[in-house]
Amino acid sequence: MIVKVQNEQGGFDSYQNQYLIEVDQQAGVVQRKIIVPDPAAQWSITELSTDQFSIIYAFSELTRNIVVRAEQTKPSVRFFTQLAGHNLVRSSCQPDRPYQANQYSLMYTPAFEGDMQFSGSTVSTLVIEFADGYFGRFLDEGVEQLDRLAEKMDQQQPYAIIPNHSFATPAMKVIVYDILNCPFVGMVKRLFLEAKLLELIALQMDQLETTRLTGSFKSDDVDKLIAVKEWLNEHFLQPVTLLDVARSAGLNDFKLKKGFRELFNTTVFSYLTDLRMTYARRQLLAGKQTVSEVADALSYKHVQHFTYAFRRYFGYLPGGLRD
Structure with a gap:
């Protein structure tokens, strides 16, 4: 994912070349860290990437509302959660999606370019992107939303599996906390992260049934x-x-x-x-x-x-x- 921050002149600055990059060859994990030097919003962004998933965590304390532009060129199933603050996501291919703290969505996007308008004294966001092939193994024709997801993935059309008004459960929050505070390194770290991501997917699939009951x-x-x-x-x-x-x-x-x-x-x-x-x-x-x-x-x-x-x-x- 490419991230740019809007400057005071209305343009967007990219800080991709300022990432500190570490590569764990054994685990196949690339870790990128950056501190965005914006006087109004000192953004801290950490990204862990493998060939199957990426975990992006961003944190900032704001002195004014800001706009962040995100670009994704590959199709993925994305878990997006607003951990703190407020966020209005706008893109050309989907309706506007407002998020409060602890609200999340699970959706498929063939590609993505959109703006995230953040507000609040403290904001933090977690994005987990699954390669569509990785997530495809969980598709089940017996579940309406997953059957619909498979159809949309074939058609390369965006689809909200769980809408953005859903709230993360306490169990989901524990998993997110564990992911952000992983104590391991090397292959153990990758195994730990994959186990937590599978646990998170399981809770989300269970919530699909709850959504149906409404x-x-x-x-x-x-x-x-x-x-x-x-x-x-x-x-x-x-x-x-x-x-x-x-x-x-x-x-x-x-x-x-x-x-x-x-x-x-x-x-x-x-x-x-x-x-x-x-x-x-x-x-x-x-x-x-x-x-x-x-x-x-x-x-x-x-x-x-x-x-x-x-x-x-x-x-x-x-x-x-x-x-």
Whole structure:
């Protein structure tokens, strides 16, 4: 992928020749890193590429809204997620696609040239591009969206497998975090990345079924259930009850419990647990908080209760992440 940043005169500057390039011959991985010297947006871009996939991560703290132009010359299936900030993607071959933080899409594009209009004090984006041949082995004629994808790939036409209003689940966020913080080198690194990418694809294929189920709900109820999920994403650190959640979206208990399970393939409190445990693991791995501080942030009265819940969820004690 070729990336250019819009300058103050309205033109686009390319920094491709400023990449620091490392090649791991054994693993077949090329790593490129660049710091874009824009006074309004110090972009940090890291790209890991193999013959089958590319992983591109970009991070910036902005002093103004900026536009980034991306060009892709080869067909690919692309997982695009906006990790932080807001982004409006515009291209000649597809409708405009706005993204909030944690929204993602999965789509096929025969080629791509478009602008990404970023806003927010901190923005970060992750793009994973799969070679169409690599992704083709997952096509299944028994799944309508995948059958449609195969048809579009044959016709070399763009197709959104999962639309851009989808939100990354806590499990997906854990995988993204693991990918961005891969501790390995050499062939072990490639095996680790491929395993995580396959896990991510599996979760996305599972979400296709969830997308199909939305047709059995009234659109108003779907909007309310999505609002519940967004409310949980913002309030998961505080103690909440089912009544709190139901009131936040104007749903009764029955509709909330039944609808949330059918739409998102999990219960309200299982999703809440996912959010809380993912937060705890992330904070401990980053060394930002102690076990006691994380327990307090999650409103546990006793640190032992948090330790038990963490071990039951992950299978190991939280203190092991700090050793």
